[in-house]
Amino acid sequence: MFLLILVDKIILPFIVVLPVLIATAYFTLAERKILASVQRRIGPTTTGMWGILQPIADGVKLLTKENLVPSNANKIIWHFSPFASLSCSFLGWYIVNSNYNLIISSLNYGLLFTFIISSINVYWIFLAGWFGRSQFGVLGALRSISQLLSYELALSLLILPIVLFTGSLNYNFIIFIQTISIWLIFPLLPCGILYFICILAETNRIPFDLLEAEAELVAGYYTEFSGFWFASFFLSEYGNILLMASIYVILFLGGGQFFFSMIDFGFIFIDIIFYIKVITLIFIFIFLRANLPRFRFDQLMLIGWKILLPVILSFIFFYLGIIVFSSSGNWPQLPYLTNSYISLILKSSVY
Numbered sequence: 001m002f003l004l005i006l007v008d009k010i011i012l013p014f015i016v017v018l019p020v021l022i023a024t025a026y027f028t029l030a031e032r033k034i035l036a037s038v039q040r041r042i043g044p045t046t047t048g049m050w051g052i053l054q055p056i057a058d059g060v061k062l063l064t065k066e067n068l069v070p071s072n073a074n075k076i077i078w079h080f081s082p083f084a085s086l087s088c089s090f091l092g093w094y095i096v097n098s099n100y101n102l103i104i105s106s107l108n109y110g111l112l113f114t115f116i117i118s119s120i121n122v123y124w125i126f127l128a129g130w131f132g133r134s135q136f137g138v139l140g141a142l143r144s145i146s147q148l149l150s151y152e153l154a155l156s157l158l159i160l161p162i163v164l165f166t167g168s169l170n171y172n173f174i175i176f177i178q179t180i181s182i183w184l185i186f187p188l189l190p191c192g193i194l195y196f197i198c199i200l201a202e203t204n205r206i207p208f209d210l211l212e213a214e215a216e217l218v219a220g221y222y223t224e225f226s227g228f229w230f231a232s233f234f235l236s237e238y239g240n241i242l243l244m245a246s247i248y249v250i251l252f253l254g255g256g257q258f259f260f261s262m263i264d265f266g267f268i269f270i271d272i273i274f275y276i277k278v279i280t281l282i283f284i285f286i287f288l289r290a291n292l293p294r295f296r297f298d299q300l301m302l303i304g305w306k307i308l309l310p311v312i313l314s315f316i317f318f319y320l321g322i323i324v325f326s327s328s329g330n331w332p333q334l335p336y337l338t339n340s341y342i343s344l345i346l347k348s349s350v351y
Contacts, residue, residue, distance in 0.1 A: 020090060121236070162174065
C-alpha cells in the first residue's frame with residue numbers, strides 16, 4: 001500500500017514534471033540560437049560548450065533573484081497565481097502520450113480534459129495582471145481574457161471534425177485510428193491549418209503575442225513579477241507551447257506512428273518519431289516569431305471573430321455533410337453541398 005502511494009503521489013508526478021522542465025529550459029536555448037541565426041548573430045556561447053549550460057545559469061539567476069511585491073497588490077493572489085498557472089501547464093502532460101498502447105495515461109475524455117485545463121489557466125493569467133494593480137498588468141489582463149477566450153472558442157470548435165471522424169475524445173484511440181487508416185492532417189488539412197493558427201494565439205506567440213507586447217505593455221500581465229514568480233509564468237508559457245505542439249502531433253500527425261504502419265517498432269522508436277514531429281513544429285513556431293510582424297489588437301479580434309469563426313463553422317458543416325451523405329449513400333448530392341460550402345466561405349471572408 002505504501003509503495004502504491006509512493007509511486008502514485010511522488011514518483012509518477014516527478015517522472016512527468018522533470019522531463020517537461022528540462023525540455024522547456026532547452027526550448028528557450030533553441031529559440032535563442034535559431035533567432036540569432038536568422039538575425040545573423042551568434043547567440044549564447046560562453047556558458048558551457050556552445051552555450052549548452054545557459055538555461056541552467058538562467059534558472060539559478062531567477063531562483064536567487066529578489067522578489068519584489070507591489071505595495072498595493074493583493075498578496076495572496078499575487079503569490080498563488082504563478083504556481084497555479086504552472087500547475088495547469090503540468091497537468092496537461094499527464095494524459096499526453098505518443099503510443100496508443102500506453103494505458104497508464106489513457107483517459108476517455110482526454111481531449112476535453114486538456115481544454116478544461118487550458119481554460120482554467122486563462123483565469124490565473126487574468127488574476128495575476130488584474131490584482132498586481134499595475135497599468136500595464138491590467139491592460140495585459142484585459143487583453144488576455146478577451147484574446148484567449150476568443151481563440152479558445154475557435155480551438156474548441158476545431159476538435160468537432162476530429163471527433164466526427166474518430167468517434168472518440170481519447171488520445172490513444174485517436175492515434176489508433178490514424179495508425180490503421182491515415183493521418184488526419186490529410187482529410188482535415190484546412191482544420192489542421194486553422195488549428196495551428198489558433199494554438200499560436202492560444203500560446204501568445206507572434207503574430208498574436210498582444211498579451212505581453214513589449215513595445216506597448218512592457219511585459220503585459222507579468223510586468224511586476226520577478227524572481228521565481230516570473231520564472232513560473234515563463235515556464236508555464238513555454239510548457240504550454242510544447243504541450244500544444246504535442247497535442248497537434250497526436251490529433252493530426254498520428255502521434256509516434258508512421259503513415260499506415262501497424263508494426264510495433266517498440267516504445268523507444270515510437271517516442272523518437274514523436275519527438276521529431278514535435279521538434280519540427282517547435283521550429284515552425286520559432287521561425288514564425290523571427291519573420292512575422294505583430295497584429296494590432298483590433299486586427300487580432302477581427303481575425304478571431306469575423307474570419308476564423310465563420311470559416312471553422314463552415315468546415316464543421318461541410319465535414320458533417322460528408323459523413324451524413326456517405327452513411328446514407330447520397331453521394332450524387334455532394335457537389336451541391338460543396339458549392340454551398342464554397343459560397344459560404346466566400347461570403348464569410350467578404351463580411
